[in-house]
Amino acid sequence: MTLNVAAVTVDLVLLTIRQGTLQVLLVRRGIEPYLSRWALPGGFVHDDEDLDAAAIRELREETGVDSSAGHLEQLATYGAPGRDPRGRVITVAYLALLPDLPAPVAGSDAAHAEWRPVDEPELAFDHDRILADGVERARAKLEYTPLATAFCAREFTVADLRGVYETVWRTKLDPRNFHRKVTTAEGFVEPTGHSVTRDRGRPAQLFRRGPATLLHPPLLRP
Amino acid sequence: MTLNVAAVTVDLVLLTIRQGTLQVLLVRRGIEPYLSRWALPGGFVHDDEDLDAAAIRELREETGVDSSAGHLEQLATYGAPGRDPRGRVITVAYLALLPDLPAPVAGSDAAHAEWRPVDEPELAFDHDRILADGVERARAKLEYTPLATAFCAREFTVADLRGVYETVWRTKLDPRNFHRKVTTAEGFVEPTGHSVTRDRGRPAQLFRRGPATLLHPPLLRP
DNA sequence: ACATTAAGCGTCATGTTGACGATAATAGCC
DNA sequence: GGCTATTATCGTCAACATGACGCTTAATGT
Incomplete structure (x- = not known):
């Protein structure tokens, strides 16, 4: 011993x-x-x-x-x-x-x-x-939890959130389908009522993270 | 210090x-x-x-x-x-x-x-x-990994596998829909060619676990 | 032989996904 | 102001997945 x-x-x-x-x-x-x-x-x-x-x-x-x-x-x-x-x-x-x-x-x-x-x-x-284990855990958790919002400021746009997924997963996502999924997934994000113009283009609504702890349905990696 | x-x-x-x-x-x-x-x-x-x-x-x-x-x-x-x-x-x-x-x-x-x-x-x-953390981990992992097969013998029937899900999740699953999901999910199970009669009823095919490490699409809890 | 049981296949209405067209609302430029 | 580039958001449609459930098949027990 x-x-x-x-x-x-x-x-x-x-x-x-x-x-x-x-x-x-x-x-x-x-x-x-x-x-x-x-x-x-x-x-x-x-x-x-x-x-x-x-x-x-x-x-x-x-x-x-x-x-x-x-x-x-x-x-x-x-x-x-x-x-x-x-x-x-x-x-x-x-x-x-x-x-x-x-x-x-x-x-x-x-x-x-x-x-x-x-x-x-x-x-x-x-x-x-x-580090590799941590990155892999983060990648996996974005699929079935709303944790992508943890990378964002308290208020964020759908494009901000999409940027998080694209960066962490190293993929491009369709902005229209992503918008639909995020806004229809129960409790993922909720609108604040405000909006901002980020750089160019139409102003975007601001959201904050919703109450969900699990995504139903999940956002699966392509 | x-x-x-x-x-x-x-x-x-x-x-x-x-x-x-x-x-x-x-x-x-x-x-x-x-x-x-x-x-x-x-x-x-x-x-x-x-x-x-x-x-x-x-x-x-x-x-x-x-x-x-x-x-x-x-x-x-x-x-x-x-x-x-x-x-x-x-x-x-x-x-x-x-x-x-x-x-x-x-x-x-x-x-x-x-x-x-x-x-x-x-x-x-x-x-x-x-223990509670372990059970919850097991419940969650059955959704998106083929680990339910770890509870089974080397060769098992679809009903055996369904029994695992039903026991761990404490739910009843539709045998026909479960059969379809399991057999169509890429790499989850593969047929051995053999079959057995368990108790009563028609004999069931035997399967072994397939090569997949992640389920696409996942089997979500009801 | 016949009832009972469970396996495995099929159907159908509904929901979700991916691809992509169309419109809306802004900034920058002339 | 009017035009253009750019991004947000909504809409459409076909392909696929899901849940509910009927039906056939192949065993066992009596």
Whole structure:
């Protein structure tokens, strides 16, 4: 038999959409191992702290964002024996979907943090794998939950929402069919009554997210 | 700052269908805390062991079943500070969907193990919550994956498969529409050429699981 | 032989999807 | 102002999927 104890960390896969691409918040490592490599932000779980609480705390430390803004959920746990050369480390990864933050990353730890495209390879530790799992989870969840709205501001247009799907899925969707599906799916979005002109073209209605937690029927990937 | 270390365990939510009900493998605790209460089987992760490997080992120890028989996946991780009065314990829960085992539970640890209906309440620790999460995951996964076949023997009839859905979802499904959906869904099941007479009635064709990992279109809950 | 049971095929009205035409409402340009 | 480019939104239609349910087939039990 053996020790059975390990260090426990929470790492975050923070996803957002900037400049039309899916991006993830990464930090540059300042210490060995993997010195100066990009890595997912994260830290140790405190002694009296629940895992969710640790994730919420890290999210605030890294982005200054309150967890109510976007969406935060547990992703998976990684604990292969050799994944950190310093010793046994169990990492509980969390996935967050966030709107493009209007306030720049102001927090203290965030000094070294930067948004990078998700296809950035060569992360420290097994973070490539964790990131890939997070992106795949996000892609799958857009199908049968209204979570795409977590990437949007509080009020958004149907085109904004379509942009989220197109970016995350890397596809083009028919604007007319997408509009029909989104507005007829029970509880997905509800109109605010306002409208805006985005760039060119006819002004669009503004929506906010509806009460549904599951999409009926789902929006399946093409 | 604090210690940041914790004991790490792997607990299993082993689900199967017996006597027409969804059942979970539980063990009676022989020590404090929660003495003589039902609990999920599990144990410590060894020092040089990956989490998945620990889950596979526990599965074999508890049931004698090779992990290739059914389906095993990571469920979620639980680490609230007070969840084990003896100290900080992080539990990585795994979910397994297993066929009704022809070989009785023969393993050593399995002496105290017993299949119980999943609505059995009052488990030790936070195991009620873990079990509920596992059952909900199973229910959801039947919709868009072919995992219902994991509850069946290697060869099964459409009626067997329908029984799985009806038991897990607690609904009745129309046999004719179900038959059509299952046999037309690409890669869900493939005929073996054999057939059997189960009890009364016309003999049914035998199928094995097909190559699909995702159901297109999905089988949505009524 | 006949009733009973369950498998598997067929039908039909309704709902959903994908492809794409048509119209509406704005900005920019002349 | 009038024209054009651009985007939002509505509408149409054929193909496909779904739910309700009738019918035939091939077993078992009496």
